[in-house]
Amino acid sequence: xxxxxxxxxxxxxxxxxxxxxxxxxxxxxxxxxxxxxxxxxxxxxxxxxxxxxxxxxxxxxxxxxxxxxxxxxxxxxxxxxxxxxxxxxxxxxxxxxxxxxxxxxxxxxxxxxxxxxxxxxxxxxxxxxxxxxxxxxxxxxxxxxxxxxxxxxxxxxxxxxxxxxxxxxxxxxxxxxxxxxxxxxxxxxxxxxxxxxxxxxxxxxxxxxxxxxxxxxxxxxxxxxxxxxxxxxxxxxxxxxxxxxxxxxxxxxxxxxxxxxxxxxxxxxxxxxxxxxxxxxxxxxxxxxxxxxxxxxxxxxxxxxxxxxxxxxxxxxxxxxxxxxxxxxxxxxxxxxxxxxxxxxxxxxxxxxxxxxxxxxxxxxxxxxxxxxxxxxxxxxxxxxxxxxxxxxxxxxxxxxxxxxxxxxxxxxxxxxxxxxxxxxxxxxxxxxxxxxxxxxxxxxxxxxxxxxxxxxxxxxxxxxxxxxxxxxxxxxxxxxxxxxxxxxxxxxxxxxxxxxxxxxxxxxxxxxxxxxxxxxxxxxx
Numbered sequence: 001x002x003x004x005x006x007x008x009x010x011x012x013x014x015x016x017x018x019x020x021x022x023x024x025x026x027x028x029x030x031x032x033x034x035x036x037x038x039x040x041x042x043x044x045x046x047x048x049x050x051x052x053x054x055x056x057x058x059x060x061x062x063x064x065x066x067x068x069x070x071x072x073x074x075x076x077x078x079x080x081x082x083x084x085x086x087x088x089x090x091x092x093x094x095x096x097x098x099x100x101x102x103x104x105x106x107x108x109x110x111x112x113x114x115x116x117x118x119x120x121x122x123x124x125x126x127x128x129x130x131x132x133x134x135x136x137x138x139x140x141x142x143x144x145x146x147x148x149x150x151x152x153x154x155x156x157x158x159x160x161x162x163x164x165x166x167x168x169x170x171x172x173x174x175x176x177x178x179x180x181x182x183x184x185x186x187x188x189x190x191x192x193x194x195x196x197x198x199x200x201x202x203x204x205x206x207x208x209x210x211x212x213x214x215x216x217x218x219x220x221x222x223x224x225x226x227x228x229x230x231x232x233x234x235x236x237x238x239x240x241x242x243x244x245x246x247x248x249x250x251x252x253x254x255x256x257x258x259x260x261x262x263x264x265x266x267x268x269x270x271x272x273x274x275x276x277x278x279x280x281x282x283x284x285x286x287x288x289x290x291x292x293x294x295x296x297x298x299x300x301x302x303x304x305x306x307x308x309x310x311x312x313x314x315x316x317x318x319x320x321x322x323x324x325x326x327x328x329x330x331x332x333x334x335x336x337x338x339x340x341x342x343x344x345x346x347x348x349x350x351x352x353x354x355x356x357x358x359x360x361x362x363x364x365x366x367x368x369x370x371x372x373x374x375x376x377x378x379x380x381x382x383x384x385x386x387x388x389x390x391x392x393x394x395x396x397x398x399x400x401x402x403x404x405x406x407x408x409x410x411x412x413x414x415x416x417x418x419x420x421x422x423x424x425x426x427x428x429x430x431x432x433x434x435x436x437x438x439x440x441x442x443x444x445x446x447x448x449x450x451x452x453x454x455x456x457x458x459x460x461x462x463x464x465x466x467x468x469x470x471x472x473x474x475x476x477x478x479x480x481x482x483x484x485x486x487x488x489x490x491x492x493x494x495x496x497x498x499x500x501x502x503x504x505x506x507x508x509x510x511x512x513x514x515x516x517x518x519x520x521x522x523x524x525x526x
Contacts, residue, residue, distance in 0.1 A: 065089055069096035087111050094125055102128060104135040112157045135170040136161065150185040150207055158184050158204075159193045168196065172203040172227075183207040183231050186214050187239060195219035203227035208234045209266065212254075216270075217242040227253040227281075233260055249274045253281035257370050259319070260286045277306050283368050285317040315362035317373065321355060351375035352394050376401055381408065387446075388414040395419070396458070399468060402442045413446050418453035442469045451478035455510075460488045464497040471500045482509040492518035 069092060073080075077097035082104040085093050090107060162168065185207040186194050194215065200222050206212050212228050213235075226249060233256060252274055254267065267284065271277070351358040351373045358373045366383045375393040386409050391397065396419055405412070450471070452459045460479060463469045465488075479485055489497045505525045507513065520526075 065092065069093060073097045082106075084108065091122075094128065099128060099132075103132050105133050106137040106139065108139045110138045110140070112153075130164065130166050132167065133165055134167050136165060136168055137170075137172045137174065139174050150183050151188065153182045154185050154189065155193070157182070159186075159189070162194050162196045162199065167198065169198055170201040171199060172201070173205065174203070183211075184215075185211055187211050187236060191217075191219065193219075196222075198222060201225040205229045205231065207231050208236075209256075210235050210239060213241045213270070214239075216246060216249075216273075218244070222248060224248050225251040227251075229255040229257075232258060233266075235266065243273065245275050246273045247276055249277060251279040252277055255281075255283040255368065257283070257285065257372060260284060271306075274306065276308050278308050279311040280306075280309060280313070281367060282312075282314040282316065284315075285319070285372060287319045313363045313367050315360060315366065315368050315371075317358060317360040319356060319358045319373075321357070347379045347381060349374055349378045351392065353392065354394055378404075378408070383409050384411065387411050390416040390418075392418045399439055399442070399462065402462065402469065403440060406442045406444055411446055412444060414449040415444070415447055416451045416453065417459055439468070441467065444469070444471055444473075446473055447471055448473050448475040449478075450474060450476070453478075453480055455480045455484065457484045457488050460484045464488055464500045466496055466499050469500065472503070474500060474504055476506040476508070477501075477504050478508045480510045482511050482513050485509065489522060492516065492522040498522060 073093065074097040077099050078101060080099055081101050083093070083099075083102060084106040086108050087110050161171065165171075183205045184194070187208060187210040196219075199220050202215070202220065202223060202225070204227070206215070206228055207230075209230055209232070212230055215228075216223075216226070223246075252271070254270075267282075271280070345364045346361055347364055348359060348361045351360070352375060353373075358375075360371075360373065364381060365385070366381065367385060369385055370388040371383065371386050372390045374389065374391050376395055376397065389405070389409055389412055391405070397417070405415075450463060452463070461468070463471065464485075486492070488494070489501070501522050503525060504523055507523060507526050513519075
């Protein structure tokens with residue numbers, strides 16, 4: 001080529017395909033597909049079909065929905081096997097074309113009142129939902145809190161879906177934390193509620209341990225993977241459950257973040273029914289009176305019944321008195337015991353709380369979304385899955401500790417801070433300064449929820465002073481005392497604390513907030 005200007009279509013196909021491979025599929029479709037150039041249109045199709053036969057896209061911008069629904073989706077719909085859609089645009093997208101190969105559906109911002117029955121009652125969707133969808137996922141569901149609402153939600157959503165989606169084999173509801181998540185509550189519903197003869201994979205939160213038992217009483221006969229998070233270990237002894245063996249269950253994950261004050265072996269009894277389990281994931285917190293739990297000893301309680309168990313990943317936290325601590329908390333002892341049992345590498349975190357101590361033993365990498373009771377000392381591990389963290393200790397947390405937290409928990413969204421030391425509000429550590437400090441600023445890029453369960457200005461200063469900490473996404477702030485906030489912000493006029501407060505939409509304090517003109521300027525979104 002001797003020309004000084006080379007146009008896109010002057011390039012050979014190999015280079016064009018290489019360029020397109022560097023672009024997001026949505027950008028390719030929106031910008032290049034259907035521009036009435038036969039060569040470029042053919043290359044675009046080749047790129048889309050070769051790289052993403054299971055076409056997936058989150059379509060939530062009104063400005064591009066028309067282009068997708070009118071020009072793009074009808075031309076590629078026969079190749080779409082997987083759709084990720086926002087509930088607000090789902091109905092329009094499904095009506096845009098015929099999807100003969102669509103079998104996986106992920107719905108974001110699910111709102112059952114405005115969506116579920118409209119879809120299932122619409123004859124245009126009936127075949128897709130009843131006969132085609134084998135995998136269904138919900139993300140960011142609406143928030144409910146009352147037990148009555150949870151039972152009602154189970155009837156109108158969970159039970160309805162398992163009945164209506166006749167081919168459904170995989171059903172997952174996320175995210176994997178309890179906050180803002182509608183639980184399944186089935187224990188007082190009819191025996192045929194939430195039943196399916198084809199479902200093999202279920203990932204869900206349930207309200208009680210009894211609800212967990214109900215899901216395993218025979219109504220899901222083909223279930224081989226069950227991932228469950230329990231809100232409370234409450235059981236109703238008046239209910240009689242089918243306690244037969246569960247020969248089809250190959251993968252089981254049980255998560256309970258609350259504190260089990262009386263460990264009565266009901267989890268072990270459940271596990272002993274899983275004769276052919278191959279993968280087990282367990283997260284529990286137990287308050288013991290006399291001993292700490294060795295997770296390998298716990299495994300031995302039921303492993304004799306699990307000859308096929310290949311993987312055991314866990315986080316087992318035991319709270320106890322400090323007596324006889326050395327024998328149970330020796331890291332070398334824990335690692336040696338684990339290696340002798342042939343399982344994954346483990347680590348432990350010890351958190352001292354006055355006369356008691358908490359020992360959390362876990363496999364590496366850490367599998368769970370929430371970590372409770374981490375103290376000043378913790379191993380140099382990156383916790384990539386944790387988005388909710390509770391820190392507390394009998395010794396005050398210094399700046400370097402929070403710097404380590406930011407580095408060790410890169411995806412942290414929720415942080416709860418407390419200690420049991422009585423900090424003096426007038427000591428040198430709490431003197432406010434408008435000068436930039438000689439230390440590295442701690443950055444929490446995703447933190448949206450911060451709770452400081454401690455009176456005094458020390459931690460309020462640590463987090464709100466932008467010369468110490470940067471919180472670009474802080475949405476909710478919980479403080480023990482309104483007066484501490486007023487002092488740290490210098491009656492809501494201090495510039496160094498203004499930026500970290502600017503995005504807060506919800507402010508909760510232990511006493512009444514007396515708003516002023518400067519207060520409302522400081523928190524414009526509250």
